[in-house]
Amino acid sequence: MRTKIVAGNWKMNKTLPEAIQLINDLKSMVKPDKSVEVIIAPSYVNLPKAVELLNDFPIKVSAQNMHFADHGAYTGEVSADMLKAIGVETVILGHSERRAYFNETDDILQNKAHKAYEKQMTNIFCVGEQLEDRQAGKHFDVVKNQLSKALFALPLQAYKKIIIAYEPVWAIGTGETATPSQAQEMHHFIRESLAKKYGRELASHVRILYGGSVKPANAAEIFAQPDVDGGLIGGASLNAKDFNAIIEAAKS
Numbered sequence: 748m749r750t751k752i753v754a755g756n757w758k759m760n761k762t763l764p765e766a767i768q769l770i771n772d773l774k775s776m777v778k779p780d781k782s783v784e785v786i787i788a789p790s791y792v793n794l795p796k797a798v799e800l801l802n803d804f805p806i807k808v809s810a811q812n813m814h815f816a817d818h819g820a821y822t823g824e825v826s827a828d829m830l831k832a833i834g835v836e837t838v839i840l841g842h843s844e845r846r847a848y849f850n851e852t853d854d855i856l857q858n859k860a861h862k863a864y865e866k867q868m869t870n871i872f873c874v875g876e877q878l879e880d881r882q883a884g885k886h887f888d889v890v891k892n893q894l895s896k897a898l899f900a901l902p903l904q905a906y907k908k909i910i911i912a913y914e915p916v917w918a919i920g921t922g923e924t925a926t927p928s929q930a931q932e933m934h935h936f937i938r939e940s941l942a943k944k945y946g947r948e949l950a951s952h953v954r955i956l957y958g959g960s961v962k963p964a965n966a967a968e969i970f971a972q973p974d975v976d977g978g979l980i981g982g983a984s985l986n987a988k989d990f991n992a993i994i995e996a997a998k999s
C-alpha cells in the first residue's frame with residue numbers, strides 16, 4: 748500500500764503575511780489522516796516561517812528548487828545544506844517552469860537529483876511532455892528520456908526518497924486536465940519503466956503524483972486511478988478551502 752501524497756507548489760506567490768495566513772488557515776482546516784501525506788512548497792523567503800508554524804502540525808515543508816553545488820559563486824542560488832539547516836528536507840526538482848524559463852537541462856537535473864540523494868533529501872522529481880510531443884505520439888519517449896537522463900544513474904536505495912510527479916506541460920495552469928485514463932496510462936508506463944530498470948519490488952513502492960490543473964472537482968477521479976498516488980497541485984494549493992478539499996479527495 749502506497750500512502751497518498753498531496754503536495755502544493757505555491758510557485759512565486761504569497762508574501763510573508765499572506766503565507767502565514769494560508770498556513771494558519773490550513774492548520775485550522777486540514778484533518779490529519781494516516782492515509783495522506785501533505786506537503787507545501789512556499790517560496791524560499793517564506794520557508795523558515797513555514798517550518799516554524801508547521802512544527803506542531805503534520806504538513807511537511809518543501810523547497811521549489813535548489814542548486815546542485817554545495818556552496819560558492821552562484822549568485823541568487825540556494826544549496827541543499829542551506830535548506831536542511833532551516834529544517835527543509837524536501838525539494839521539488841525539474842518542474843516544467845524551471846526547465847522552460849530557467850533552462851534547466853537533463854544534465855543539470857541529474858546533478859540536482861544526485862545532490863538530493865547525497866544529502867538525503869526527499870526529491871519530488873517532475874517529468875512531463877509538451878502538447879506537441881503528445882500530438883506527435885512522442886509523450887512516452889519524452890518522459891522515459893527525462894527519467895533515464897536525470898534519475899536512472901541513481902542507485903536503487905535513492906528511491907526511498909524519490910517521488911515522481913507526472914505533469915503534462917499542456918495541463919499546467921491551463922485548466923486543461925489529463926483525463927483519468929491518460930494519467931493512469933502514463934503513470935503505469937512510468938512504473939513499468941522503473942520496474943525494467945530497478946525491478947518490480949522497487950517500482951511497486953515509488954509514489955507517482957499527477958499534476959496539471961487538479962481541482963476539488965476532478966481530484967477524486969484522478970486519485971482513484973491505480974497508479975496515481977496523489978497530486979502535485981499548483982493554482983488550487985493557494986486557496987486553503989480548495990487545497991483541503993483535494994486532500995480530502997485523496998483520503999481512503
Ligand code: PEP
Pocket residue numbers: 756914918919920921922958959960961979980981982983
Ligand atoms: C504545477 O505547477 O505543478 C501545477 C500542477 O500547476 P496547476 O495545478 O496550477 O496546473
